[in-house]
Amino acid sequence: MGTVIDARGLTHEYPDGTTALRNVDLTIEQGERVAVVGANGSGKSTLQLALGGLVDPTDGTVEYFGDTTDAEAVRDRLGVLLQDPEDYLFNPTVREDIEYGPAQLGMDRETATRRIERIASTLGLADLLDRPPFRLSGGEKQRAAVASVLAFAPDVLLLDEPFGAVDAYYRTRILDLITDHDGTLLFFTPSFDAVPAVAERVVVLGQGGSIVADGAVRDVLTDRALLTDNGLQPPVTVQLFEGLLDAEDVPLTVDEARRYLQERLD
Amino acid sequence: MTGVVARSVESIASALRQFFTAEHVAARDGFLQRRDPRVTLLAVGGLALAVMMTRTLAVTLLFGLVTVVLARLSAVPLRRLLARSAVVPLASAVIVLPQAVLLPGETLVSVFGFGVTDAGIAYVVLFTARVGVGVALLSLIVLTTPFSAVLAAMRRLRVPVALVWVFAVTYRYLFLFFNEMRRLVLARNSRTTGADGVREGWRDARRLSGTFLLRTLNRGERVGRGMRARGGARPPSPYGQQRAVDAGDYALAAVAVAALVISGVVRWGL
Ligand SMILES: Nc1ncnc2c1ncn2[C@@H]1O[C@H](COP(=O)(O)OP(=O)(O)O)[C@@H](O)[C@H]1O
Numbered sequence: 001m002g003t004v005i006d007a008r009g010l011t012h013e014y015p016d017g018t019t020a021l022r023n024v025d026l027t028i029e030q031g032e033r034v035a036v037v038g039a040n041g042s043g044k045s046t047l048q049l050a051l052g053g054l055v056d057p058t059d060g061t062v063e064y065f066g067d068t069t070d071a072e073a074v075r076d077r078l079g080v081l082l083q084d085p086e087d088y089l090f091n092p093t094v095r096e097d098i099e100y101g102p103a104q105l106g107m108d109r110e111t112a113t114r115r116i117e118r119i120a121s122t123l124g125l126a127d128l129l130d131r132p133p134f135r136l137s138g139g140e141k142q143r144a145a146v147a148s149v150l151a152f153a154p155d156v157l158l159l160d161e162p163f164g165a166v167d168a169y170y171r172t173r174i175l176d177l178i179t180d181h182d183g184t185l186l187f188f189t190p191s192f193d194a195v196p197a198v199a200e201r202v203v204v205l206g207q208g209g210s211i212v213a214d215g216a217v218r219d220v221l222t223d224r225a226l227l228t229d230n231g232l233q234p235p236v237t238v239q240l241f242e243g244l245l246d247a248e249d250v251p252l253t254v255d256e257a258r259r260y261l262q263e264r265l266d
Numbered sequence: 267m268t269g270v271v272a273r274s275v276e277s278i279a280s281a282l283r284q285f286f287t288a289e290h291v292a293a294r295d296g297f298l299q300r301r302d303p304r305v306t307l308l309a310v311g312g313l314a315l316a317v318m319m320t321r322t323l324a325v326t327l328l329f330g331l332v333t334v335v336l337a338r339l340s341a342v343p344l345r346r347l348l349a350r351s352a353v354v355p356l357a358s359a360v361i362v363l364p365q366a367v368l369l370p371g372e373t374l375v376s377v378f379g380f381g382v383t384d385a386g387i388a389y390v391v392l393f394t395a396r397v398g399v400g401v402a403l404l405s406l407i408v409l410t411t412p413f414s415a416v417l418a419a420m421r422r423l424r425v426p427v428a429l430v431w432v433f434a435v436t437y438r439y440l441f442l443f444f445n446e447m448r449r450l451v452l453a454r455n456s457r458t459t460g461a462d463g464v465r466e467g468w469r470d471a472r473r474l475s476g477t478f479l480l481r482t483l484n485r486g487e488r489v490g491r492g493m494r495a496r497g498g499a500r501p502p503s504p505y506g507q508q509r510a511v512d513a514g515d516y517a518l519a520a521v522a523v524a525a526l527v528i529s530g531v532v533r534w535g536l
């Protein structure tokens with residue numbers, strides 16, 4: 001155990017004067033699974049870039065693994081998936097895009113090839129590997145980008161809306177890959193849909209880029225006032241059962257809801 | 267953006283993009299595809315150098331023949347090779363065209379009072395043919411060898427890291443550039459209807475080129491991040507194609523050496 005990411009007083013202002021992050025303190029421990037949730041424009045992507053060492057915040061520091069503030073020194077351990085998959089696809093073929101990370105970060109070729117084959121088949125990319133990336137559909141691009149990050153086996157994942165464009169089938173596949181990941185997970189999303197399945201802790205970003213809540217999934221998801229104030233909506237099951245049940249009994253996922261109803265019906 | 271300007275932008279963009287995207291030929295089986303990329307790089311590069319050295323049309327045409335044979339052996343469609351390598355020599359032909367009248371020689375025809383000389387014509391033809399064959403040879407490398415394998419071969423040949431870096435970044439940036447251009451034109455076409463005249467087309471094009479520049483810069487920055495997120499701050503170190511050097515490699519290298527020697531001898535004598 002240990003601290004993976006320790007951010008202190010992160011503030012970021014873009015050159016045009018937009019303040020996207022305001023004094024964010026965030027500590028992520030080894031093995032934690034955290035969802036960072038916020039409405040559009042609340043600063044999720046900016047926070048992800050700052051935590052991933054891809055943007056220099058105007059103020060504040062990020063320390064990695066308790067011993068360095070240089071993200072490049074720990075690049076092979078940070079799996080940063082940017083929001084737009086196009087940002088990852090700049091090679092002539094999908095295969096070269098996916099191999100790019102493992103090759104740059106010094107993974108030996110055999111290990112990389114084996115991993116890539118497995119990930120590509122899980123994500124239905126096996127037949128697309130020799131195609132130029134710009135000829136892929138939106139969802140295919142997103143899957144290729146996810147593959148290109150998982151390929152180098154980072155132990156800390158920072159994923160910005162990893163299934164914005166994929167269909168339900170591959171959404172489940174990506175979710176499976178994420179839940180199978182046995183390292184640390186930070187997952188940036190504008191909706192709570194997948195949150196109960198992958199995270200145990202939720203951080204809520206309010207408008208203006210400051211943290212307005214940080215706690216257990218159930219506590220945050222059943223706090224209607226907090227969510228409404230910040231432009232968010234609880235998952236459907238919570239909407240359905242809130243007011244009918246106590247907060248600690250409200251089912252957070254469809255599976256939980258089904259089990260609850262099943263018990264009543266039997 | 268519709269009409270003449272749009273169509274030209276679109277066709278230029280797609281022609282240029284071709285240069286960067288016919289990559290799947292690399293996955294086919296053929297003579298050059300089976301070579302060690304270092305050998306391809308050195309030998310075909312050597313052939314290109316040899317053709318640039320020649321001053322004789324016959325030798326240049328011989329190199330053209332070698333290029334065609336290599337293309338056939340490597341499953342590269344000749345039309346695609348031609349499409350990829352025609353732009354540069356045609357542009358250079360325009361640049362050297364004045365030589366047709368400037369070089370002293372026997373006047374063949376008179377154009378606007380300028381005498382076009384036989385020596386001048388010969389020079390322009392030779393120059394264009396040389397550039398054409400040279401570019402076609404270089405295209406053959408890119409067409410038959412995956413980009414990352416070219417980079418890896420450069421590293422293994424101890425080309426300075428900075429040079430490999432610049433090459434990689436330039437290539438990827440151009441790739442991006444044409445991609446962004448195509449996207450903008452597509453987005454634009456889907457939002458306008460009817461055929462505009464040339465004037466409206468130009469006005470549109472001017473406005474668009476500003477947007478285009480900003481978007482490309484922005485995309486460049488973001489792709490830079492996408493690279494950095496996966497170790498892009500480190501020197502390029504792609505996986506190469508490890509191939510045992512075989513008889514075919516020696517044959518290709520021998521052809522290249524012979525070509526260099528012959529064109530050297532023809533030009534400078536023994
Ligand atoms: N490059 C940029 N320049 C200026 N403002 C930006 C830039 N990127 C994002 N912003 C602004 O910063 C705020 C936070 O953006 P972002 O981090 O992308 O939010 P989210 O990912 O939560 O939607 C928004 O108001 C957005 O308009």
Ligand SMILES: [Mg+2]
Binds near residue numbers: 044045046083160
């Ligand atoms: Mg975002």
